[in-house]
Amino acid sequence: MDARSEVPVPAGDVQLTADLLVPAEPVGVVLFAHGSGSSRRSPRNVAVAQVLHRSSLGTVLVDLLTPDEEAVDARTAQLRFDIGRLAGRLSAIVDWLETGAPMGVVPIGLFGASTGAAAALVAAAERPDAVGAVVSRGGRPDLAGPALGRVRAPTLLLVGGLDDQVLTLNEQAREALPEQAELTVVPGAGHLFEEPGALEQVAHAAATWFTDYLG
Template structure:
């Protein structure tokens, strides 16, 4: 269901379905960034375009519920490679963002939404893993990401879970699942010309830090640095912590005593180069004045030192 190019124009696409499956077009458009519909495909024909053997029951029953409709929409997006760049916003006209590009992407296989932002002459890419109860819209992660872009680093913020999964507390704390999603995002960077070949770092907050460390353990060749903000590295488990080879910076608030203790424990289990940075007077969310600015500076220095400048003492 990809719109075909005719000269400089794109053939629009239209999908008409019945019953609850009428949600499919809007969900596909949401994932794919489509602006107009132009092709009519009955629901049974559309379902035939994917492997219906993977769906339970027949096509009339498989998408009877809302969650199944959403899954069907994601399957369509993934089947037709609409998970790649779905919209590009060239911000070069903005004096404050010369050459900056913001690219909205959909990451397979679950159709997770993300925003890839690439400053001019980016030298590395940092993928963010948000914490429990958060999303790619996290104001704290966005503030840190802005500082990283000012330091010449591309950033990718994306949702680790689908909307339905985010409502399931078990999924929120399923570190293995979160790490799989983060790994898929890392792999997907190779599909984008703007980030292909650039060194990759991971920035994790809260439970996202555990997912980042597990991903670093399973993607040793791909990950060049890790930064944790108020993270729970203990949730990664001792086995994963021992396998991490990327230099790791653990940033903790000085008044976040329980998390500080857990980070100290995790540091003793890691065999790679690891440092613990304490922000005096800061609590878990770094809401105090200038606390998050300190986090951003520490992260930018760490990523540039490990990914760009290749400073020996942190390798």
């Protein structure tokens, strides 16, 4: 029986809220890190999570800022770029997932969008034995800085063909990442993959990547 629930998640010195979707027999779990100005209820991430679920992957969609921090960020737009804070909380949630508390002890993957992709890559570098795969959607891997060279998890960078600046940043990041990293360009897609069929390509590419390296 599949289970969907909203649960409190320990993340260092704060407690965050996450939406869990647990398949009957999960082969892995994917922790989502959304990008600037978004939330765990982002229709794009929810759509990707549903496709992953059909591949027997559990999903954890979490807001990495507390409600008070979200209020500050809404005014200043600064905390969304605090990659160290976001990555630290992702690492703490990875530690929680490793305990098997929400869905048993299964391989862990990270899915990051926009600035969340940088946080996911830093967390993967900090937890090399725990994170088995990373997927970035329209991400800013350049914001991960020197951590890129320490990522061991197989990493898939997905970028829209019309997202010129982000594509250039991802091409540069690909050179800094380990051998098991691929850059896939979705033709005709912009930064948000709003074009017909674009998000579906992202979701299916992510599902294939995670099942290959986690399943």
